[in-house]
Amino acid sequence: MTPIAQIGGGLDQRPIRVLIVEDHPALRGVVRSACESDPALAVVGEAITGHAALDMCETTDPDVVVLDLGLPGMGGTEVARRLRQAGSRAKILIIAGPTEDDRVFECMRIGVDGYLGKSAGTEQITGAIATITRGGRVFTPEQEARARDQLGAMARRAREASRVAALITTREREILELISFGLTMKQVATRLGISPRTVETHIAKLYRKLGVGSRVQAIARAASLGLIDLEEPER
Amino acid sequence: MAKRTRSPVEDQPPTPRRRLGVILVDPLHVVRAGLALLIDDRPDMEILAEAGTAEEGLEAIRRIRRARVVVLVGLGLSGDHDAYWLIRTIRELFPSMAILGCGANADANAISRALFVGADGYVDKNVDPVEFLQALRRVDAGEMVLVGPPSEWVGAIANGIDRSREADVVLTSREREVLIVAAEGLTAREIANRLGVRERTVTTHLARIYGKLGVRSRVAAIRAAARSGFVTVAPHE
Structure with missing residues (x-):
């Protein structure tokens, strides 16, 4: 048992293992410090490209992947798609830039568990990770309404x-x-x-x-x- | 007589916004009765017609001449024609009507199919009455409604629509014509005479229809075409 687990939720509780995939150093730092601020979370790895993320998912088997949409090369949606195709059990929390808001529907189709903007603060990030770990979804009512409209348009x-x-x-x-x-x-x-x-x-x-x-x-x-x-x- | 007479229109009180007309098509009598009570009780809605089968439903809809109509289609309709056939037919014949699919714990596939064939949304019978009525109002307002299924179903439903599209079998209107006449039990020659084409043309059409529907006999073709909303009728070139 790792020390983090002991600090976390008592001796019998494993920490939530988080893999951070973000190419931008500052934003990676934000996510990392958010995770470090919550004793229930343990960062098991950081990746700055999609390919590295897929490899690390295999080796570290995280509970949650915090995934940037705007990765260079293979984008975040493709990483999420491949994880789902490979049957990964990891929950996926998307971190998106302001211009990528129209990708919520696409992400829902892929089967991601949550979608936050890049302006999300520490508590929003840790709260979202906790929610999706429990099997919940993190989408705003506006995102859900827009996704429904897109579904109608698609039909x-x-x-x-x-x-x-x-x-x-x-x-x-x-x-x-x-x-x-x-x-x-x-x-x-x-x-x-x-x-x-x-x-x-x-x-x-x-x-x-x-x-x-x-x-x-x-x-x-x-x-x-x-x-x-x-x-x-x-x- | 300097005083201007007021027109009869001005004498009337300001017309209230017209009530939302609802047509109920559901196989279960008790469901229809319950919904009718619920809906007729609202000041802003009224039941225009009720039907227990897709055919009766279509008949009722044909008689309606007014704006602001929502057709509530129970996805459990079955028989010669099912709910998906009804939805598709309404969408083709009465494009301005709003169609709301309705079911009890329908799975994502059923909802996908309903949306694909032309429903403007889906509401589950398990939601509370206030939400149910709100779904009717929202679909009338042009919103895409999904009330009841968990929100994470959006992805699964979207993927189901893609599958529906792949499974969609599309007959041209000529092929449909041939199939309709064939359903009367006529021989290929008789069909040819009726439609004014050569017998050879009819057998070619039939072969193509069998291929599209994945069947080997005329009876199976007619059944497959009639049963489900999976047969689109395309206008003839």
């Missing part, structure tokens, strides 16, 4: 995508994909072994079905409906 988009997908033929989808890669009409024709004129006809039909007037709009709309994937996978 509408999914429904619309289904409707549009029913209209689009296999050939049209093929062409859509090719133009999203940046191929010209002529290149698409060559690739598919059909005449540019035919490609043009397909594209005109596509525009009508998607309700757009240009190639850029078509790609944007198709991507927003999830008919094509524009995002590059993160490292």
Whole structure:
């Protein structure tokens, strides 16, 4: 038994083991001193990159990972996603910058347990860690309301995508994909072994079905409906 | 006669905001009766219609001609058409109506499906009456409502919507036409005559429908298409 545990909640109580993942030294210091101020908490490690965080999670098996969203390289959401995919039992507390507020919904989908802003003080941090360790969630009512709205918007988009997908033929989808890669009409024709004129006809039909007037709009709309994937996978 | 006569409109007291009309569609009689009592008791709401099956519900909705309507759909509806079929159909035919799914401890999957097919929210029958009524008002105000399920379900429900979308089977309106006529028990040739197309075209459509629905027979196709809200009807090109 470690000394910290004895200071913590009596002899029979293990401390809550916390891994801090934050690249910014000052903010890392804030989280560390918050944890040190609470005898029930023990910092088992600190990481400044996503990859290091994943490694340390395996070696230290923390109860709680305090995770910065804005890590360089592999971002916090990706770290959280990989932890959940790997079946990690660690609770995840996100620390987000002010501009990253719209990622609450994404984080909820990944299955994080709490979400604090970078302005969070010592007591907010330790309180949040205590709450999520007990199985609770730390989201503000505003964050929850916004997430519900985003859920509604997502459902509408999914429904619309289904409707549009029913209209689009296999050939049209093929062409859509090719133009999203940046191929010209002529290149698409060559690739598919059909005449540019035919490609043009397909594209005109596509525009009508998607309700757009240009190639850029078509790609944007198709991507927003999830008919094509524009995002590059993160490292 | 210098004095201007007041129009009849001005004689009336200022019109109070119109009451919120609620249509109840739930398989359980006692649930409908209880909710009707609860809702009719409020000064700002009234029950417009009640139905115990999806078909009756749709019939009732077709007769309603007014603004500010919330349809409360019990997810437990079953039979030839289920709750998801009803929600999807209302969403297509009456886009301005608010639809609130309602269930007793429904799981995240059921809620995902309800939202995907067109519900504006979900309220659980286990919440207290004040919250239940508030959910109706909020959905009427255009809010996305999720009352009852724990807040951490948002993520699971969102993931369920993605799965619903993958599972969604979409028939074109021509395919649906063929299926509807086929449901009358006509042969491919008879269907072709009825629709004014070649027999070959009909068999091609049927094969494509079977493929989309993952079935091998006409009866199975009709059942699969009719039963659930998982069949979208896309407008014909």
